[in-house]
Amino acid sequence: MQLSFRLNGSATQWEDVHPGENLLEALRRHGCWEVKGNNCTHGECGACTILLDGIPVPSCTVFAARVEGRNVDTIRLLGDPDHLHPLQQAFLRHGAVQCGYCIPGMLLSAHALLVRNPHPNREEIKQSLSGHLCRCTGYLQQIEAIEEIAGLPEGAE
């Protein structure tokens, strides 16, 4: 089946989407390798998180067909290796990235939080990351990175 939606801001048409295919599979099949984590497939680990109309959701729990006419953003929304988003820079500065597998999803949830609430407290930050499992880091360095960004004066991004 055919699917029309906006992917990272660009009008996108896919011609060959299977009705039963989840968004994670469809994205990776179309070369969006930046969406990680096609092994839990139950929305439990959060690695495959994308933004659907600005809301973070695990893409393995969404049928591809459900995004017709909607906005899907992957980590490409934030930056590329030569132009990192301040949040991405802060993650690196704070040592919040080890294997990196969970990081794109975590960054998107953090970004969505900061869009919604530019100055979250620690509890709100913890809540925003709670759907993302990370075995390498222990979460503290991500929280500190987000706090640093949240503490910046308005408009610093």
Place this chain on the structure above:
Amino acid sequence: MASRTVVGQSIDKLDGPALVTGQAVYTDDFTLPGMLFDRILWSPRAHARIRAIDTAAAECLPGVRLILHYGNVPRVAYTTAGQGFPEPSPYDSFIFDQKVRFVGDRVAAVFADNLIAAQEAVGLIQVEYEDLPAIFEPEEATQPNAPIIHDEEEIRGAFDPRHNLVSQLDLKIGDVEQSLAQATYRAEGTWITPYAQHVPMETHIVISYLDEWGRLVLRSSTQVPFHARRIIARLLDLPIQKIRVIKPRVGGGFGGKQEILLEDLCALATLRTRRPARIELSRKEEFVSARQMHPMKVQVRLGADSGGQLQAMEMRVLANTGAYGTHGSTVFFNTGSKTLPLYNKAPNVRFVGDVVYTNLPVAGAYRGYGATEGYFALECAIDQLAAKMGMDPLLLRRKNHIREGETSPIFIKLGEGREGVEQTVQSCGLDRCIELGMKAFQWDERRKKPRRIGPDRARGVGMSILMQGSSIPQVDMAAASLRMAEDGSFHLFLGATDIGTGSDTILAQIAAETIGVSTDRFTVYSSDTDFSPFDKGAYASSTTYLTGQAVYKAAFAVRNQILGIAGLWFKVEPGTLEIRQGVVFNQQGARLTLEEIGYRSYYLADQQQIEASASALSQASPPPFSAHFAEIEIDLETGIVRPLDYVVAVDCGVAINPELAKGQVLGSLMNGIGFALSEELLLSSRGVALNPNFLDYKIPTSLDLPRIEIIPVETNEPTGPYGAKSVGEICINGPLPTLANAIFDATGIQMKEAPFTAERVWRALKRNE
């Protein structure tokens, strides 16, 4: 030390920009035309012989290209353990066997054009099993007339397979029995740890293909590319020359990927079909059929004199290796060798134990490597002893712990499944870890506060001290190659395996510091067996310490080459020159950039390659040290234990990159908190995993994070690169005893079985009423 400009700096990970932008860096972020997809048929039986296997119906399914099972693969006994050669683990595994030994063992593998066909075909394979009596309790394994799990004639390297024994040891120093009988104070107990899984966010995955020369390429999420190459070559009777193992970025390992679990099947599929092939474990398969922490029962007996000097220590271990003995003896040896030297002044020591086969999931290497289970028992026994003496457990530890310039007879008696290596501790910041940790934690003040803080709530504080090692002395080798290009940039080629630890960055920092440049100039390749020099891989807390030494030597040689060329240019002795921030200066202050040297060397005069390789074999395994402190709150009505504050002071020598070192501490700490409070792979009485998913097997999330303070305690390890020791494993060992001791402090109850779930704590509280 003050002159260092790169070592000791928390520079960003060199691979960081690629990781935070989601570049296609992992094994699976890659596809090839014609790739075959695999699903594996796993055994539903705990112990059975396969009478017949019928794949006819499965083969007829459109898209199915190959089905592998015991009847059509080579039969070679091997170990899945990715260890140095000859491996200290028994050769007790086969690609497929006519016998299955646990629920989750391999029966067959289907390769098809797509996953759906492969999965459907798995369901069409008919297998006739003849069930055999099975062993589900480790105590039953060594009983007379117990079923023999490994009755194959090819088995090699197990201690006594006819009695299901992978390893057995009885090491005695002095006379423990006599000393215990004479001791003024005694403590004893048996501490139990369950199956627990590594849970890397990226499960095991391999992609294989033939290159344009017909060589086999394995793109694998592995900690041990060189061991994988060697083991696959032997298994498939291929020359090592014909195999290339590429390690892309790895999505976490924690020891679970120090195993050759899928490469053999993928390689066989590619060799037989000439097509690329891919195998990825699902999360459930990772939980059940990958590897686990060894479930252990560790009995400890301690005896001390009236002054609190430890006189006797005995540790008795019963370790369950599951259906295969991978890492069985070495993990068990480390349970003693990484713990007992901590209290080196006890003259009487005994370390005794069995490692047994059962028809249960397979244990293997797990961050901490046996020390985790050992410290749970030892450090809880120390608190029990302190309680009997009425002494502050911190003071008891201070009276007895190892110090700089001291040794332990254990170092030489216990190695990696064999005797160890004599060593004197040359750097030990443990006394400062305890001092700084107790101050930051306010140990004395908190101990004075009331334990009961409400009708149903209590609080308590606990601590523990730890050591680990850095590399396997006189066994494992690491090498590095370093090359300068004409623009003054460097390529660092490593067999060392960055699995997320940041070792690529740390090793580049060591090279950059040695040469006198910044890490911006570095491109690091790790690892590709075609291009990387040999390295044992990422395990045994060895990369910074051991590979770091090789990198230092290679960089020192490259620096000398650069200075030699500059000396020709300046017409002076190279020894009179120095490199600062990428520029060579002579004594008059004249400058020569590395670019000028590079262009001269490659195009203009005295042309020569600027390049060096070096290798290192460690002679010692200098221990990092740590002190852990925690306060917990316990709900006496529900049994819920909540850690509130956690302080870790850690001596890892000189931290090459403090922020990355802190990340190692935090990650291992949270993993250890998971062991203490929630993590346990539950098994039915017939060996079926009951909770192989994230909803039922709880690893810590951001909501479980206590307030944490990390205190770096710098020492200078003279044998390490720039004074560095390891930091990757040690802190995973802390939370089990620290939180158990805090519960003991709060309630007077010693929790001797992990994890301390609400139910288990509640039951213990009820028993105590």
